[in-house]
Amino acid sequence: MIKILFFAALRERLDCEQYLLNSDGQTMPVTDILEQLKSLSDNWQHELSRSDLLCAVNQQLVPLHTTVKDGDELAFFPPVTGG
Amino acid sequence: MIKILFFAALRERLDCEQYLLNSDGQTMPVTDILEQLKSLSDNWQHELSRSDLLCAVNQQLVPLHTTVKDGDELAFFPPVTGG
Amino acid sequence: MSVFVAVQSDDFCLASEYHELRRNAACGAVVTFSGLVRELNDTALYGMTLEHYPGMTEQALIDIAKQAQQRWPLGAVRIIHRVGTLKPIEQIVFVGIASAHRAAAFAACEFIMDYLKNRAPFWKKEHTANGEYWVDAKASDQQALTRWE
């Protein structure tokens, strides 16, 4: 199982805070997971296609081609605006 | 009359805080005044020949070729070390 | 080198932070940055809500502090970032640096703010007279990183 979190404007637009993905014990690149999620609806397709989408694996910022495995925590969010 | 002030290490080495110079109402470059002061003693000659000597006229840092006139306040001091 | 990082809804006190930063007798230079909720140009701001990614935020701030420590000789680094709902002129963020050298203290403090702005998972939503809006990331904040590369 891979836990997928969404934050801020993205969380609101998807109306989803957390999504559990059954990974069947496989490792896979984040890009593959994104494709699965995009197929859920036109809205998900649109929101997850944004060029400024950021991704973290196990709470570290990573590029989208990073591979994730069972038990990993994956997060998607818009550009950060703290400080 | 031109009031000449000395500060910090220079004041201590000259053992002089203030020197009043009779300018006879003339304007003159700071370099001329320095020459007059240097002639007072070997010690003054030595101390006022330092290449890092700073000079202020009427409380503004100025180059040594600046001209001063009667009533001006002239000051000599070593490089500043505040902050 | 001591590093202190906090993500909290409570306000912080500059005087207490400064007191901690002054403990190291070898450090003659202390630089602080405080970020405050400020007025908007075009509409009245009632306040803002700061969302964050719990766990990752603390980790990101520690990472940034350690990067600064690798670049400059620092005695102490303190970073505090608030989350939750804040009113105008309230404090949002604090970064404090103690160092033996003022140039290092200034550089590290600015470096940490520049990285925090681009890498730490916080998001601001403004509550204004015209409605609620997520704040857009600024190109100038991304641009600021280039000077450290």
Place this chain on the structure above:
Amino acid sequence: MSVFVAVQSDDFCLASEYHELRRNAACGAVVTFSGLVRELNDTALYGMTLEHYPGMTEQALIDIAKQAQQRWPLGAVRIIHRVGTLKPIEQIVFVGIASAHRAAAFAACEFIMDYLKNRAPFWKKEHTANGEYWVDAKASDQQALTRWE
């Protein structure tokens, strides 16, 4: 833009200075620098005496603040420099900047310190276990000015 400058033997309070800097609601960024009497590497420091050129010091600090104001958009500048006898870890100097932009606040604060170090007529005499010594000007302080030219 408000400018406040003080040359005083009394200590100053960072919290009060910060309170003043926060008054401008358009300024979301406050940067402070505090310079402290620090330990020496080679001998015990009992304290130091700061001599100055009364009248010229205040004028020099105001000039430096105004130069900063011409270079960056600033809401407030506060500079305090102490004179007289100070003990180890006491505060010597404070520079505080409020601005709408953090880059301007950082730059102005560092600019003022760099100019103050080279242009304001203060001199430090250290009282150490080995005797009393006038502090030598540092080449690095003069070097620091070149980045602003």
